[in-house]
Amino acid sequence: MPLIKAKDNWWWRRARVFGLSALSLFVLGLALSPVERPIWDEVKATQPELNLREVEGALGQGLVIGLIGGFRAIIADFLFIKTNTYWENKDRPNTEAMLNLVTAVDPRPMFFWLNGARMMAYDMPAWEAQEMGGYANLPPAVEKNLKARYAELGMNFIDKAGSFHPNDYRVPLEKAQISINRLEDPAQAAKYYKEVVAMPDSPYYADRIYAEMLKRSGHQQEAYDYLRALYPTLPRDNAMAATNVVLERIRELEDELDLPPIQRLPTQDTEVRPAFTAPSENNGFNLGGSQSKEKTNVGPSYGLPTQDFPQESDSEHDHHDHEHDEHSH
Amino acid sequence: MSGGSLNRITTIARNTFLEALRQKFINVLVILAVALILSANFFRQFDFGSSELKFITDFGMGSILFFGSILSIVATAQLFFSEIENRTALTILAKPVYRWEFIAGKYLGIFALLTVFTMLMIGLLAGMLSWREGALMERYPDDFAEGRLVSYGGLFAYGVLELLRFGIIAAITMFIASFSNTNLYTVIVSFFVFVICQLQYVARDGWNDIGNPLLRGMVWVMALLFPNFQMFNVAELMIFPGEQTLAAASAWGIFGYGIVYIIAFNALAVLAFRGREI
Amino acid sequence: MSDAIEINGLTKDFRIGMRGYKLRAVEDLWLKIADNEIFGLLGPNGCGKSTTMKVILGLLEPTVGSCQIYGVPSTSVRSRRDVGFLPEAPYFYRYLSGRELVRFYAKMCGVPKDEIGDRTEDVLKLVAMDEAAHRRVGTYSKGMLQRIGIAQAVVHDPRLVILDEPTAGVDPIGSAAIADMIRSLKERKKTVLLCSHLLAQVEGICDRVGIMNRGKLVLEGSVDELLEKKDMRSLVVEHFPASAEAEVRAVLEKHGAKLASVEAPRISLDRLFLQQTRDSDQLHESEKEEA
Numbered sequence: 001m002p003l004i005k006a007k008d009n010w011w012w013r014r015a016r017v018f019g020l021s022a023l024s025l026f027v028l029g030l031a032l033s034p035v036e037r038p039i040w041d042e043v044k045a046t047q048p049e050l051n052l053r054e055v056e057g058a059l060g061q062g063l064v065i066g067l068i069g070g071f072r073a074i075i076a077d078f079l080f081i082k083t084n085t086y087w088e089n090k091d092r093p094n095t096e097a098m099l100n101l102v103t104a105v106d107p108r109p110m111f112f113w114l115n116g117a118r119m120m121a122y123d124m125p126a127w128e129a130q131e132m133g134g135y136a137n138l139p140p141a142v143e144k145n146l147k148a149r150y151a152e153l154g155m156n157f158i159d160k161a162g163s164f165h166p167n168d169y170r171v172p173l174e175k176a177q178i179s180i181n182r183l184e185d186p187a188q189a190a191k192y193y194k195e196v197v198a199m200p201d202s203p204y205y206a207d208r209i210y211a212e213m214l215k216r217s218g219h220q221q222e223a224y225d226y227l228r229a230l231y232p233t234l235p236r237d238n239a240m241a242a243t244n245v246v247l248e249r250i251r252e253l254e255d256e257l258d259l260p261p262i263q264r265l266p267t268q269d270t271e272v273r274p275a276f277t278a279p280s281e282n283n284g285f286n287l288g289g290s291q292s293k294e295k296t297n298v299g300p301s302y303g304l305p306t307q308d309f310p311q312e313s314d315s316e317h318d319h320h321d322h323e324h325d326e327h328s329h
Numbered sequence: 330m331s332g333g334s335l336n337r338i339t340t341i342a343r344n345t346f347l348e349a350l351r352q353k354f355i356n357v358l359v360i361l362a363v364a365l366i367l368s369a370n371f372f373r374q375f376d377f378g379s380s381e382l383k384f385i386t387d388f389g390m391g392s393i394l395f396f397g398s399i400l401s402i403v404a405t406a407q408l409f410f411s412e413i414e415n416r417t418a419l420t421i422l423a424k425p426v427y428r429w430e431f432i433a434g435k436y437l438g439i440f441a442l443l444t445v446f447t448m449l450m451i452g453l454l455a456g457m458l459s460w461r462e463g464a465l466m467e468r469y470p471d472d473f474a475e476g477r478l479v480s481y482g483g484l485f486a487y488g489v490l491e492l493l494r495f496g497i498i499a500a501i502t503m504f505i506a507s508f509s510n511t512n513l514y515t516v517i518v519s520f521f522v523f524v525i526c527q528l529q530y531v532a533r534d535g536w537n538d539i540g541n542p543l544l545r546g547m548v549w550v551m552a553l554l555f556p557n558f559q560m561f562n563v564a565e566l567m568i569f570p571g572e573q574t575l576a577a578a579s580a581w582g583i584f585g586y587g588i589v590y591i592i593a594f595n596a597l598a599v600l601a602f603r604g605r606e607i
Numbered sequence: 608m609s610d611a612i613e614i615n616g617l618t619k620d621f622r623i624g625m626r627g628y629k630l631r632a633v634e635d636l637w638l639k640i641a642d643n644e645i646f647g648l649l650g651p652n653g654c655g656k657s658t659t660m661k662v663i664l665g666l667l668e669p670t671v672g673s674c675q676i677y678g679v680p681s682t683s684v685r686s687r688r689d690v691g692f693l694p695e696a697p698y699f700y701r702y703l704s705g706r707e708l709v710r711f712y713a714k715m716c717g718v719p720k721d722e723i724g725d726r727t728e729d730v731l732k733l734v735a736m737d738e739a740a741h742r743r744v745g746t747y748s749k750g751m752l753q754r755i756g757i758a759q760a761v762v763h764d765p766r767l768v769i770l771d772e773p774t775a776g777v778d779p780i781g782s783a784a785i786a787d788m789i790r791s792l793k794e795r796k797k798t799v800l801l802c803s804h805l806l807a808q809v810e811g812i813c814d815r816v817g818i819m820n821r822g823k824l825v826l827e828g829s830v831d832e833l834l835e836k837k838d839m840r841s842l843v844v845e846h847f848p849a850s851a852e853a854e855v856r857a858v859l860e861k862h863g864a865k866l867a868s869v870e871a872p873r874i875s876l877d878r879l880f881l882q883q884t885r886d887s888d889q890l891h892e893s894e895k896e897e898a
Contacts, residue, residue, distance in 0.1 A: 013604055017508065021597045022554060028593050029553030032586060039582045040560055044534070046573050047562070069527040070562050074391035077384050084375060108565075111380040333717045340714040344700065351702055415698040420759070423664045423692040424715045427684050607666045 076106035113161035121154030151182035186216035345438025379472035401498035451488035483567035493587030500594030507602035616672035647813035691760035701745035716763030750781030
């Protein structure tokens, strides 16, 4: 007669499987955490924390779950495309609100910050001016005031990028460009360019424009000292470093400062003539490529050529009309 | 593992894979995903400069994650329950086939399907990026002064990690299917678990701020119970290694993490399936 | 030699719903099936036949009791090496051809690679499906599905073949073919366990039957033993004249017996149908030949 025994009851078996599964997963999680923790810290460091309070109202719950669930970049992209449609319609309040939302959702892409700052500083005053009959019909004081107001908006916007990209030269560079292009304030531009040139990977042309801004704001001596110190550090074989241009600037400043020959930079091998007469160069600031000292970053091509400087005061009209053309087809 | 086992597992896997290819739903999903990736062409109408590549990548990887997760869950549940409901599992398990062999075979068939899906999508995305990058390089040479921005090796390496994330989702679904009674229940619970795995980092990274010790303990346990899927969100680091890159050791770490969880959930599926009455 | 199947005190309970209402499908079942026997497990739907069969196949675990196949516990995968199974209303992978399907199950059963081809063709012939083997399973009729199901059940040459409702939903011709197949399995020294609720169909096939009702085995024995009315005999007489009846009655009375009834013997409807269809098929064939 075989042994007959009642098998365990069903609930107990089910509970046992669940309990065993949970326990194994827990132990596995515990065992993996020394491996997981450092990797997760590394990954997390590249993902700025999401300020949910800022975006919750604007997005609705579904999108918020998408956001924290790993679809952050793509949601930001689509919000930016929506921003773009507001921008095409010259809708100031919505463009501004959307730009703030996009950068709150994903502050990582510099592209959003740079384009946002430019929309604010360059396009929005043009839209408002258009509503008032165009820049041509505005009294200079009103135009100046208008530009100043939006320049500040753009600068405040790009300033926020600084906390997410503390070592990105493009943040102060944008502020410097707005300072000179919109506020026509070389002293303020020089202040930002000083920040730019102190940063890693900043482009060679920034050094040259920095000196120019110093010069324009009446600090010839500082400009000269800066370029003198810079010149020997520039690589001779890199066209972007434009050593000949820097040398020409040095010679110009030596003339301007009327330095005695003994204090001047000795004649260089590359010079064909002693630089006592300054070469005439219109504006003198189309200084060549945007090549950075180290490498080029994923950069925006919104259309504002970073090296073209300074812009004519109305050049943004042309530029943005061109943008509109781009977008309208 | 004996040769017989291997033979049975590969036979079941092959059959599962072929069956998957015949499922209308799966085909529709793949076609949709392909169409979405190709529609990234839409970004051309904007003048995003070299950032167009970021848009294409975000869009492509977003589509792959979205459709891949659905595929991992629905295909696994579907292929498992079609065997149970159509009684083919009955015929197979009435043969000298171990339950673990059945689970392993089914899983490998599904993993083969996910591999084909992921690599097809990544290949398409790579083609799309390469074509657009070539065009953009001509138009904006300054942005590409240092050469190409997209790392295609990184893209494929990321594809492997994404595949492992799908692999974990499929293994979780297999585990849930192994003890649940219906396809629908399995799909719903699996989606729920998937969302927990995607979001658990929110609670866990904030657990220090939780005052209530009981709640804190619960969050701690939850974080250890479920794998952290955000570990796999490294697309940007691997595809655009310009600004920030992922250390190779970390990429391998994520790879290992994925493999361990795939094995673990399949082992649990076997444990639960062993006691299942067919 | 051990019995093909030995079931000792099997009880199987199921839980219905979350609250755990218990349903007893099989209660205290004791059964032995000898080698090379055709055993019919009979009974109405829901009487516990299929549950018993699933326990034998290791698909269900007994709540109480045990089951052994040729001495090996049915819970062990090893016991299934000697078992072939045709489920009720089998559904196979529809996109495979009949031949691919049989090969698939041959692989599952661990048939050596170099034997798979021969074994497959052999069983396809056995079930008379060799001509339709290239067609997709999805295109098969119910009877063909059952036959291909039997083919996959015996492809690994098991000693025990378990058939669940092999003739359910199959027309009489198909049923007769399946019955022939089952007999030929016995000739090949197989043991067959047949579950059915179509009692008339299994009557002529089984050596022994067991009848189950509400989870219990209510009757068991050889078919002849169970069906024969031991105290009666019937005589079949050709050209019986009605006038002779009185004399026959008198003779029987003289020997102390009694003529209970006189009636014309009948063949079963199944048989009549088979005869008729066979005749008309033959006619059709010969007409075709003449044409």
